[in-house]
Amino acid sequence: AAGTSPPELCERVSGLFHRALTQAAVSFTDFTRTSEPRHQRAVRHFWGALRDGGALYKGSYEGWYCTPEECFLPESQLAERRDAQGHPCKVSLETGHQVHWTKEENYMFRLSAFRDPLQKWLRDNPHAISPDPFYQHVLRWLEEDLPDLSVSRERSRLQWGVPVPSDSTQTIYVWVDALVNYLSVVGYPETHGEWWPAAHHVVGKDILKFHAIYWPALLMAAGLAPPERIFVHSHWTVRGQKMSKSLGNVIDPFACIGRYTVDGFRYFLLRQGVPERDCDYYDEKVVKLVNSELADALGGLLNRSTALSINPSNTYPCFSESCFPKILDYRGTKAVGRASAEDYEFVASVASLPLQVTSYFEGFQIYKALECIALCVRQTNGFFQRHRPWTLNRKDPAEKLWLDTIIHITLECLRVYGTLLQPVIPHTADKLLSRLAVEPEERGLSSLTFLPRYSGKPCPFEGRQLGPDTGILFQRLEKSRQHQIETKKL
Structure with missing residues (x-):
């Protein structure tokens, strides 16, 4: 249909993926292709095993x-439909693609023998497939028929692929060939032991069966352990509809990056992308979210707390224990020093944020991590607004102590948010941390501490000159006149 050969088409499409990842600031240690000699050698060895x-x-x-x-699809996964000519036909329930009755001689994999081993693997590893709804889905699949799997095709009709060793009439099934990529990229069959099975796969829900049933069974049969984790995500719809070329609503990621910036588009996808269910995309939604949370809440907070009118020395000011004394239990506490009970609750929320975010990141619940950060940013804005530091008299020693403490706490919060947001909005996080004069070696997640002066420990940033003012942290996005981004065919 594309008017080109399979190798040429794959070269073009893989090039688009490579360019999209690069433009979206997604780094990778390897970008592998199934056409590479190292992979084909790995596939032949795996077949032999x-x-x-x-x-x-x-x-x-x-x-x-x-x-x-x-x-091949079983009857349980088929539905009766009519083709374009009105003739009755069978189609895949999941995809709607038409199926045809086919008979041929192929190599078969004894998948039926692996029902018990697969069930045991999942029972012993309840977090092997996340989120849980997909784990439960796979368990239900294993209660159904599990027929042996055809793992080769006649070479005469499928010449694009790895030939079966010692049988030139057959081509290895694409879902055996492709899955072995996870092994070939880590040096199978010689050096994969350095990585395998400590592998985490990230896959779409439409290819869950291949990854959660076929692949673990094939690995077991080849004498290897299944991957440690399989993270599954759902799909994006556009205004409630599935993306399709026929509807003309396929979203072009390159256009989105141009429209929303790299960080804006990344933030929207990760903030709104819920792995368990399909999520909806439309232009107004992106603009509203990014403007509200990045431009206004985060950017506005940085701008207000570093303005020369409120911080004329352009420094990370000192924290005063007398204004904000440490208490053992903030719950039920009345105002202490200049701080209110609400302030103590807010500081406790930010202090617990790094562990919360780490836990959500590790569990592939990135949207929940960003939800927590956004909530803390709102609380910090509330703290700043509540105490109105711009009304305090810097010439009054007592007022100055409290003013500096307010700014110190606000900058500490911003430092935490900037550090935690680095994997999501790298350019914006770098700009924020540079404004706070946080050096590259001080931006690690593992060593992140919040408000050490509150616990009586020294703060390395206290008294430090802030970095240069580079202007607005995140430029507000304009509303699209067309209310949706221009699409184009890739």
Whole structure:
């Protein structure tokens, strides 16, 4: 349909993915292709391990075959429909693609023998597949029929792929070939032991069965352990509709980066992307969220707390224990020093934030981590607004102590937010931390501490000159006249 050969098409499409990742500031240690010699060698070795372990046999196979999905489907996954000419036909329930009855001689994988091992693996590792709804989905699949899997195709109709070793009439099934990429990229079959099985896969829900049933079974058959974690995500819809070329609503990531900036687009996707369910995209939603949380709440807070009118010395001011004394339990506490009970509650929230965010990041619940950060940013703005530091008289020694303490706490909060947001909005986080004069070696997540002076410990930033003022932290986005981003065919 593209009017080109499979190798040329794959070269073009993989180039688009490579360019998209680079433009979106997604770093990677390797970008592997199944056409690479190292991968094809790994596939041949993996096939040999399956064969030598008795997991393969040659048999005549017939069933409903879906060409776009390159797989046979059982009756339970089919529905009756009518084709374009009005003739009755069968289609895949999941994708809607038409299937055809096909009979051919292929190599078969004894998938049926791995039901018990797969169930045991999942029972012993309840977090192997996250989030939990997908874990439960896989368990239900394992209660259904688990027929042996056809793992080769006739070479005469599928020449693009790795030939079966010692049988030039067959091509290795794409979902065996492709999955071995996870091994070939870490040096299989020689040096993969340095990484495997401490691997975490991130996959779309539409390819869950391949990753959570076929792949672990194939690994077990080849004498290898399944991956440590499989993180599953859902899909983006556009104004409630599935993206499709026929509807003309496919969103171009390059256009989005141009429209919202790299950080703005990344923030929206990670803030609004809930792995368990499909999430909706439209232009007004992006503009409203990014303006509210990045430009106004975070950027406004930095601008107000570093303005020369309120901080004329342009420094990280000192914290006063007399204004904000340490208390053992803030709950039920009345005002102490100049601080209110609400202030103590707010400081406790920010102090607990790094551990909360780390936990959510590790559990692939990035949207929850960003939700927590956004809430703390709002609380910090509330703290700043509540105490109105611009009304305090810097010439009065007592007032100056409290003014400096307010600014110190606010800058400490901003330092925590900037540090935690580095994986999500790297450019904006760097700009924020540079404004606070936080050196590159002081930006690590593992060593992040908040408000050490409150606990009687020294603060390395206290008295430090702030970095240069580089202007607005995040420029507000303009509303689109068309209310949605221009799309284009990739």
